[in-house]
Amino acid sequence: PDAAALAGAGARNGQLTKPPGALGRLEQVALWLAGWQGTDKPHAGRPQIVIFAGNHGVTAQGVSAFPPEVTVQMVANFAHGGAAINQLAKAFGAKLDVVPLELERPTADFTQGPAMTEAEVVAALRAGYGAVDPEADLFVAGEMGIGNTTVAAALAAALYGGTGWAGRGTGVDDAGLGRKEAAVAAGLARHAAVLGDPLEVLRCLGGRELAAMTGAILAARMHRVPVILDGFVVCAAAAVLERSVPGALDHCIAGHQSAEGAHPRLLERLGKEPLLSLGLRLGEGSGAALAIGVVQGAVACHSGMATFAEAGVAAGS
């Protein structure tokens, strides 16, 4: 972050007509934006949301309550403006882009072999990297991909160890949850040799939309565009960066704590406190999109409020 911008924004924050600290987390959000945007007048009027979609060979293991055809159907729903994320993007004035990644060609089933070749994972990373608008002042990555909470659980387990990373996803029953856990365990066993290498973990256990989000979050860092992280799948893709270079996610805040069981645990590993916790478990970047409103509120206060001197208000003792 830009130290001068941060200092300027901090000085302004201390003069605004409110008791010190009385806007709570909003003050921290405004300063975080100021630092990454490199201005003491942060803004959030040009947010971009990009939904990455992919299909997953691991659905052959019976890990989702929905058939894989739903991925392409939902992409059409995004195009026609009918999904939740379309409404949230409109509500908060965000540009929404949709990037389907070879939906007709699912990744390989990671319980049987590597999910992607090197060329495939690089193509997906590049697609994500190129999808970020450098002119955006806030970025949200979202995802759609039947089976991808299993993929995210495998990534989290590979990157952080431990078990119990699989969850209910779109709503599997106990038997489905058992199949998810078994698939994750099988994937980790098969790819045991690469677990120390985050990018190889992404290639062997990941999915195209997760790799694209990894690339997009990295691109946002390069362009100094602050990022609001969404739920479990997005955070798993982001974790690949954090495990590669600690601090790689300093330009990101957590927008929403999802109802997906292991998301709080993953946020804790990332050291991120979510802005919202409203029980969403939809994906599509929906929780982060909702948090855009909070960030816009923070920016509005920081940039629009009068100072004590301007307003002729007495400061506290």
Added chain:
Amino acid sequence: PDAAALAGAGARNGQLTKPPGALGRLEQVALWLAGWQGTDKPHAGRPQIVIFAGNHGVTAQGVSAFPPEVTVQMVANFAHGGAAINQLAKAFGAKLDVVPLELERPTADFTQGPAMTEAEVVAALRAGYGAVDPEADLFVAGEMGIGNTTVAAALAAALYGGTGWAGRGTGVDDAGLGRKEAAVAAGLARHAAVLGDPLEVLRCLGGRELAAMTGAILAARMHRVPVILDGFVVCAAAAVLERSVPGALDHCIAGHQSAEGAHPRLLERLGKEPLLSLGLRLGEGSGAALAIGVVQGAVACHSGMATFAEAGVAAGS
């Protein structure tokens, strides 16, 4: 709430292109709005925020970090558009009204006698009742009044019993907190005879802006305008209704859990789970105003999303 509207909205919610329940709390918010607005297509495009301001004789007890003059100075700041609530109102498209209540004539110090006469409390209740726009589709009451967290603590203690209701307010030190606690105890001792009567509690221990908010929240109920409750002071004013008629706040949700120490405890007494918890402790309706964005997101999803049939998306198993 309107049972037919609620049923219609519930049926629509079940057909939207998302796994059942995947929008979490947003789904409940949309249904709550539908029931109180009496329509299966809830809306939140005409929110009204009213800030009530009052002055308090109990400031003579040294209970605030700011001098009482700040109340009228902040009212001027609201009028010139310089306060936090002005920015938040603009950010979420809310109409903002400000109702100063005889600022040149503070209430009496409740440690010495009743804060208001019967005529005074009735005038304040009426001012609040009349301030609600029946055409609004969402209502937020906010407040400004140096000393009013002490007043709110006295109300909460009188209505629910127990001690420890006083908090840091705008930022008093330990000595100031001790003076707040002493003032609350003195007020309860002086008015011990009326503690069983919520309206008498409001008259003897309350303040004009709190009584106005009590009246406004009641008016919103009569007009079927759903309410987002703000912080500790607003909830204390609302509690007068809940203690008079249980269920009187069913048209209200809690927008934000404030950093004021006893607010979580008061929300628990009211049976309200806050939408947000971002550490604000400013008053002005700011936490509830921020929650308008969440409610608008909920409404946008409920009213704008395609159904599975419309979108040609397969439903889950």
